[in-house]
Amino acid sequence: MEDEENIEEELLLVESQLNGLQDKIKTLLDQQEELYERQAQLKAMLEISKTSRDASNSAPSVALEDWSGKFSWDSQADDTRFNVFGISSYRSNQREIINSIMSGKDVLVIMAAGGGKSLCYQLPAVLRDGITLVVSPLLSLIQDQVMGLAALGIPAHMLTSTTNKEIEKFIYKALEKGEGELKILYVTPEKISKSKRFMSKLEKCHHAGRLSLVAIDEAHCCSQWGHDFRPDYKNLGILKIQFPSVPMIALTATATSKVQMDLIEMLHIPRSVKFVSTVNRPNLFYRVYEKSSVGKVVIDEIANFISESYPNNESGIVYCFSRKECEQVAKELRGRGISADYYHADMDVVAREKVHMRWSKSKSQVIVGTGGFWNGNQ
Numbered sequence: 104m105e106d107e108e109n110i111e112e113e114l115l116l117v118e119s120q121l122n123g124l125q126d127k128i129k130t131l132l133d134q135q136e137e138l139y140e141r142q143a144q145l146k147a148m149l150e151i152s153k154t155s156r157d158a159s160n161s162a163p164s165v166a167l168e169d170w171s172g173k174f175s176w177d178s179q180a181d182d183t184r185f186n187v188f189g190i191s192s193y194r195s196n197q198r199e200i201i202n203s204i205m206s207g208k209d210v211l212v213i214m215a216a217g218g219g220k221s222l223c224y225q226l227p228a229v230l231r232d233g234i235t236l237v238v239s240p241l242l243s244l245i246q247d248q249v250m251g252l253a254a255l256g257i258p259a260h261m262l263t264s265t266t267n268k269e270i271e272k273f274i275y276k277a278l279e280k281g282e283g284e285l286k287i288l289y290v291t292p293e294k295i296s297k298s299k300r301f302m303s304k305l306e307k308c309h310h311a312g313r314l315s316l317v318a319i320d321e322a323h324c325c326s327q328w329g330h331d332f333r334p335d336y337k338n339l340g341i342l343k344i345q346f347p348s349v350p351m352i353a354l355t356a357t358a359t360s361k362v363q364m365d366l367i368e369m370l371h372i373p374r375s376v377k378f379v380s381t382v383n384r385p386n387l388f389y390r391v392y393e394k395s396s397v398g399k400v401v402i403d404e405i406a407n408f409i410s411e412s413y414p415n416n417e418s419g420i421v422y423c424f425s426r427k428e429c430e431q432v433a434k435e436l437r438g439r440g441i442s443a444d445y446y447h448a449d450m451d452v453v454a455r456e457k458v459h460m461r462w463s464k465s466k467s468q469v470i471v472g473t474g475g476f477w478n479g480n481q
């Protein structure tokens with residue numbers, strides 16, 4: 104009897120010790136989880152910090168000053184800049200980039216959005232004999248560029264799924280036979296990867312010595328490490344393989360050193376001269392507002408923010424996560440008197456074009472879009 108009591112007593116003691124241990128184990132496991140989480144955060148921070156240091160430390164492969172000296176085309180370039188493009192002076196790196204292309208180099212340009220990348224290939228396109236091929240990912244952007252160039256009197260066309268037969272015929276004749284006036288031809292990457300007919304005409308153009316320059320806009324789309332990888336961009340390497348003597352310029356606003364290395368490899372431009380301009384844009388700032396949990400209130404707040412902060416109908420973009428949300432938010436904003444259109448990947452090309460055109464001509468104030476609208480519309 105006494106034995107049993109002793110055993111029970113000890114059992115209670117062991118159980119209480121076990122409970123104590125369980126608590127300690129739980130605390131330790133919680134601690135371990137927290138440490139793992141912090142370890143992952145610190146590793147990610149280190150990776151980001153290294154990547155951005157590499158990007159800012161990576162000096163151009165040829166000293167900048169080598170490209171800012173005197174060149175035989177200086178006066179012609181100045182004349183074209185001023186009298187054709189209406190630009191009174193170059194911005195940072197533009198002249199050097201233009202000089203390196205005019206010298207026949209391949210060039211990689213990393214320049215902030217709105218920094219003036221287009222001039223870097225459009226001006227050499229005008230100066231050099233022959234046709235410049237520009238690959239750009241978005242139809243609406245291409246349309247803007249072609250309209251802008253036409254307004255400057257520069258013969259530019261686009262060959263895309265929306266191009267009519269007559270223009271297509273004109274472009275093919277210009278490529279194949281050098282007939283008609285064509286200086287800059289815009290295509291989407293699909294044209295390069297999917298149209299054998301186009302590639303054969305381009306080959307003929309090159310063979311006749313009329314392909315003067317290849318420009319790859321939004322070049323970060325080549326890399327699957329970039330934020331906007333496009334499978335068709337992966338095939339653009341064919342251009343350097345087929346036309347090795349034609350200088351190539353790859354332009355982007357955002358590329359980590361990993362993306363830069365990737366796109367240099369994919370486009371086959373290992374000797375490219377690299378120009379990195381600052382991505383610091385002091386005119387941009389973030390402001391964070393607490394979001395209400397009530398959907399209607401959120402829309403009211405967005406609508407109030409737009410009408411109070413932008414009373415003169417200045418244009419802007421509202422981003423949403425899903426396509427359905429874009430449509431709903433645009434509708435709600437319209438209901439509150441704000442001219443808003445939605446834009447997302449489920450819409451067909453014509454509908455997207457229409458929205459982009461309305462927005463660029465200030466016929467609608469706000470685009471409600473998914474991330475896809477960001478590309479090229481910064």
Ligand SMILES: Nc1ncnc2c1ncn2[C@@H]1O[C@H](COP(=O)(O)OP(=O)(O)OP(=O)(O)O)[C@@H](O)[C@H]1O
Pocket residue numbers: 190191192193194197214215216217218219220221222356479480481
């Ligand atoms: N040297 C310059 N002086 C004044 N304006 C310029 C100069 N270079 C370019 N611009 C103007 O700056 C604007 C932005 O240029 P551009 O569209 O080429 O920028 P971007 O770098 O291609 O931007 P994004 O990445 O958004 O496509 C255009 O209106 C262009 O005419």
